[in-house]
Amino acid sequence: MPPKNQTHRIDDLLGSVTEELLLGNPQQFEDNSIRVERLLLEMVRPDPVQPRRVLPEQLHFAFHNNRLTPTQALKELVQLVQVAARQRGRPFNNVLELLPNPDDESDEDQSVHLSPEEQLLHDLVNLAVTIRDDGQVNPLTVVDVSQGVTQQFRIETGERRYWATWLLRDFIAGYEGDGMIPCIIIPTERSSVFRQAKENTARSGLSAIAMARQAALLVLTVHGYEIPSHAVTNDFYRQALELDLRSKREYTEAVLSAMGGIKRGQFSYIKGLLRLSDEAMELADRHAIEEGRLRYVTNVAPEYHTEIVRQIIDFNLSSKQVKELCAGDGLDAADRDDKVEHLPASAVKLAKITQASNTTSAQDLAQAMLRQEGDASLARARLQAMRKLLTEAERYLTGD
Amino acid sequence: MTRVFVFTNHKGGVGKSTSATNTALGIAGMLRRAGAPNARVLLIDTDSQAHATLVTTGTKEYGTDDSLYTVLMADRQNAAQTLLNCIVQSTWDADLHVLPASPMLEGAERELMGIAGAPYRLADPLSRILNRYAAIVIDTCPSFSLMTEMGLIAATDAIVPVEPRYLETVGLMSVIGKINDIREGWRQPNLRVSGILVTKMNTRIRGHNHLLDELKAHSVLGKLLLGVVPANEAVSYAHQNHQSIFNYDPKASASKAYAQFVGKLVQRIAKGGV
Ligand SMILES: Nc1ncnc2c1ncn2[C@@H]1O[C@H](COP(=O)(O)OP(=O)(O)OP(=O)(O)O)[C@@H](O)[C@H]1O
Ligand SMILES: [Mg+2]
Numbered sequence: 169m170p171p172k173n174q175t176h177r178i179d180d181l182l183g184s185v186t187e188e189l190l191l192g193n194p195q196q197f198e199d200n201s202i203r204v205e206r207l208l209l210e211m212v213r214p215d216p217v218q219p220r221r222v223l224p225e226q227l228h229f230a231f232h233n234n235r236l237t238p239t240q241a242l243k244e245l246v247q248l249v250q251v252a253a254r255q256r257g258r259p260f261n262n263v264l265e266l267l268p269n270p271d272d273e274s275d276e277d278q279s280v281h282l283s284p285e286e287q288l289l290h291d292l293v294n295l296a297v298t299i300r301d302d303g304q305v306n307p308l309t310v311v312d313v314s315q316g317v318t319q320q321f322r323i324e325t326g327e328r329r330y331w332a333t334w335l336l337r338d339f340i341a342g343y344e345g346d347g348m349i350p351c352i353i354i355p356t357e358r359s360s361v362f363r364q365a366k367e368n369t370a371r372s373g374l375s376a377i378a379m380a381r382q383a384a385l386l387v388l389t390v391h392g393y394e395i396p397s398h399a400v401t402n403d404f405y406r407q408a409l410e411l412d413l414r415s416k417r418e419y420t421e422a423v424l425s426a427m428g429g430i431k432r433g434q435f436s437y438i439k440g441l442l443r444l445s446d447e448a449m450e451l452a453d454r455h456a457i458e459e460g461r462l463r464y465v466t467n468v469a470p471e472y473h474t475e476i477v478r479q480i481i482d483f484n485l486s487s488k489q490v491k492e493l494c495a496g497d498g499l500d501a502a503d504r505d506d507k508v509e510h511l512p513a514s515a516v517k518l519a520k521i522t523q524a525s526n527t528t529s530a531q532d533l534a535q536a537m538l539r540q541e542g543d544a545s546l547a548r549a550r551l552q553a554m555r556k557l558l559t560e561a562e563r564y565l566t567g568d
Numbered sequence: 569m570t571r572v573f574v575f576t577n578h579k580g581g582v583g584k585s586t587s588a589t590n591t592a593l594g595i596a597g598m599l600r601r602a603g604a605p606n607a608r609v610l611l612i613d614t615d616s617q618a619h620a621t622l623v624t625t626g627t628k629e630y631g632t633d634d635s636l637y638t639v640l641m642a643d644r645q646n647a648a649q650t651l652l653n654c655i656v657q658s659t660w661d662a663d664l665h666v667l668p669a670s671p672m673l674e675g676a677e678r679e680l681m682g683i684a685g686a687p688y689r690l691a692d693p694l695s696r697i698l699n700r701y702a703a704i705v706i707d708t709c710p711s712f713s714l715m716t717e718m719g720l721i722a723a724t725d726a727i728v729p730v731e732p733r734y735l736e737t738v739g740l741m742s743v744i745g746k747i748n749d750i751r752e753g754w755r756q757p758n759l760r761v762s763g764i765l766v767t768k769m770n771t772r773i774r775g776h777n778h779l780l781d782e783l784k785a786h787s788v789l790g791k792l793l794l795g796v797v798p799a800n801e802a803v804s805y806a807h808q809n810h811q812s813i814f815n816y817d818p819k820a821s822a823s824k825a826y827a828q829f830v831g832k833l834v835q836r837i838a839k840g841g842v
Contacts, residue, residue, distance in 0.1 A: 181818045181827050182597045208696050210649040317655045317665050319700050337645075347645065348696055355605070 202355070204307050206348040209238075209334060211319045212310060214327045216399040219381035220368055222327045224248070224285055225450045232399035238334045246339065249289045256281070263293050263339050284454040295332035296340055305329050307350040309367070311359040313397070322397075324354060325367045361389045362426045369428030376462055377453035379427070380441040384408035386426060387439065390419040402449060406442045437463050448473035451481065460487045464494035518557075569758075571837055572694070572704040574723035575765075577743055580710035583729045583767035585619045586803055586813075587826075588707035592624075593812045594830030595703045595837070596663040602834070610655065610701045612636065613669035614690070614719045615709035621668040623810045624658040628668070635670035640680060640689045640718075647693035660812050665701075677714045687714065687754060691722035703837055712746055720750045725762035725836075727794070732769055735779035737786055740764065762836075763794035765829060770799045795829030797822050 214222070216232040223231060223241060227248075231241040246263060253260055260266060266289060282290065299305045308326030323330055329349070336343050354363075365382050368374050374382070384405035385395060391411050396404070413420045413432070424430055430438070438459055443466040444452065452462055457480055464487075465476050480490060537547040575588040592611040599607035613620040614636060618628040632638060634654050642650040651667065658664035680686040698704065706719040720726060726747045730740060744761050751759045764783070770776050784790045797803075798821045806816035813823050 179597065179601060181814060181823060182594060182601050182830070205699050207699075208648050208652070210652065211697075211700075314700075316662065317652075317657050319652060319697070346696060347648065 202358075203353050205351055205353055207310070207321055207351045209330075209337065209347050209349055212308070212321045212323060212330060212349060212351065214323045214330060215364075216397065217385065217395060218323070218327065218364070219378040219385060220327070220374055221378065221453065222288070222331055224288075224454065229399050238331075239338045242331065242335055242339065245285065245289060249283075249285050252283050252286060263289065263335070264297075266290050266293050267297065284456075292328065292332045292335050293340075295328060296336035299329075299332060300336055300340065300342060305333060305350065307352045309354055310351045311354050312356055321351060321353065324359060324364050325371075361385050361395060362422060365426035369426065373456070375453050375456040376438065376441060376459035377444075377449050377457075379438045379459070380449075381405050383423075383427060383435060383439040384442060386423045387411050387413065390416045390423065402442065402446050408439060409442055412436075434459075440466055443470075444477075445470045445473040448477045451477045455481050457481070458487075461485065461490045464491045468494050569724070570698045570701055570704060571725055571833075572698070572706065572723040573725045573727055573762075573833065574706040574708060574719045575727050575729055576708045576716060576720065576747070577728050577730060578711050578716075578746075579730070579734055579739075582710075582731050582734065583765075583797070584710070585615070585623075585707050586807065587727070587729045587765055587767065587797075588705050589620050589624050590813050590826050591830055591833065592703075592705040593658070593660050593664050593814065594826060595705070595834055596661055597814070598827075598830055598834045599702050599837070600663060602838070604702060604838075606700075606702045607663045608665060608701050609663060610665045610667060610704045611658070612667045612690070612694075612704065612706045612719070612722075614673070614715045615669055615707055616671050616673040616715075617709065618669040618671070620707040621666060623807060624660055624664065624666050625656055625668060626659045626810055628670075630654075630668040630670045631672055632670075635668045635672070636690070637670045637672040637676050639667070639693060640673075640676050642693075644685075644692065647689070648696040651693045652697060659810075660815070673715060680714060687717050687721050690718040694722050703833070717750060717754075720747060720759060721754050721756055724758045724760075726759065727763045727765055728761065729765045729767050731767055732773075732776035732779050735766070735783055737782065737789060740783075740789060761792065763832075764789060764792045765794055766796040768799040769796050794832055795825060797825040797829070 214232075221228055223245065227236070227241050227244055230236045230244075231238070236244065250260065266286075306326070306329065308329055309324040310321035311324055313320050313322045333345075333349050337345065337347060365386055368378070368382055384407070387408040388405075388411070389395060390413075393407070413423060413435070420432070424432060424435060427435060427438070441449070441452075441459065441462055444462065448465065448470075451457075451474060457477065461480055462477070465473055465480075468476065476490070476493060479485060479493070483489075485493070534547070537550065538544060541547040541550060573588075573591065575584045575591075577584060589611065592609045596607050596609040599609075611620060611624060618630070621630065622628040630637075634656075636654070638654050639647055639651045655665045655667050658666050680689065685692075694704070704722075706723060708716045708719045728740065728743050728747075730743075734740075747759070747761050750756060766780060766783070769780065780796065783793060800820055800822035802817045802820035803813055803822050806813045809816060813820060813826060817823060
């Protein structure tokens, strides 16, 4: 049989007709502008590496590994919340019961105690009902990632509206829509980690952990890492811990501006949150703990992270309290500030050594000095120079 | 709005499938040449004989769960997704997608007869995926069956392929009248007869020339004439080889005629107007 799919053979023929017909109007199809279209819900998929996560971690992975359909994922979320709600003495059957009752004044202070999952479902139901009653929803922004006959659009922003629309379609009575959702389609070549980051940081409610993931994606991108299109574990983001912006000066400004115009020091603190253990990270993300309270936790050994984050949540510890709780374990992060990056390494090293003074005996130090310098008088000279330095340093601290 | 071209004529063997398949491919190729951001074309085969399916996909082994039949049987909520799942890529071109027919479609007519909303079972899900395609092309069977009705209801532009020997204006007017009935009866203001395509034209036959001249002179039909495809052996050979005429022999007279015809359709697609 003769070969098929010889596209080039017909191209000449069709090309000549094309030019003839479209003569003088070559711009007709060069429309790469951003379009708004209504898309079938099923064609739209949340971004598995979106730093801002909507679903709880377990559901996030089950959904993105295709073990759950959108409807099943929502069903699991509803069940999860039902169990939690029953334990707290607020059982419900229909998700609409979650909407605040305007006649019930106690509602307001009850909402303070909602678990993150309850809060999420509340928000989604609220949004769903708004969509139902207004008959429309703000368009999501999506990127066309269709391949062959598979039509697919990856959500850049608006994942909550996506879930709310599914919730509306499958869990709330009175939906009369056609299963479609308005989307602004970004041409693939215009989509980028930077764009997404800007969109994310421009909106409120991005948790510190989401910011950390966002920072990681940016750093990995500027270092030429391929960002996968499937769900990734924290270890993927943690690769960014070994990379920094200093070696990529030409991107520093763009990265910091995509992160919402933060300072470089703040950026490293945020990225540093990736040192938290998996469980601590998930907890901190779900409860939206701020960077100011989390930064100290990374100073202690990872096995304590979850416990400390739990304490932060349960006792609503202040940043100062967290700092005290985590103190004494190595270099105190609170004293690293913006200037740290510009301090000579020798000064930082010396400062760190002072922390060892409590655990070292004078005799041991003398012997170590002797071994290092090989000569008692040289050792004494070093100590005297050091004493002078220390005295002067102390003067700076007392403000003299 | 994406144009949906339906090739229809209740006369058999007039070149509906040949025209539908080659036109679908031609539109995709031409749009790509013109630099259109979306050059995808969907060919929908509503004929249980599945000729268009066979030549464009190399097989007609489609049935209960992977053909147009599946879409027609799906419940309303899932029909659009089902449609997406059933679409396959043509062996002709990556931008040509096919919703295959199946012999089961014959049974479907009986199964759906009398069910409320049955005639919309293609139009409804199709409307929800329409904008993903630059154009849709529907092939129909040679009768005004429920399947053909579904194809017409889903369409914006009806194109009537006709052989010169059937060119009597009376016969053509009856096809057009039938399409108009659908338009009125099913309130499809978007549907209109937008063209006549003369096929298998042989200029050496005096009768052919005579009838074509008559058509051109007709006040209504003359304006609708969109193309004349000569009778050309290359067409049957291409068909037998499951190839498009453009690939089989780009220099054949029929290739050129189809390219001209496709050019006119592409112009309409590009302008979004008449
Ligand atoms: N221009 C042409 N020149 C020569 N043969 C042609 C031409 N157009 C179509 N044919 C041949 O005529 C036969 C019928 O064509 P085709 O299958 O396209 O018609 P149809 O209207 O789809 O038929 P049906 O009504 O059975 O579905 C095929 O064998 C085809 O190869
Ligand atoms: Mg046919």
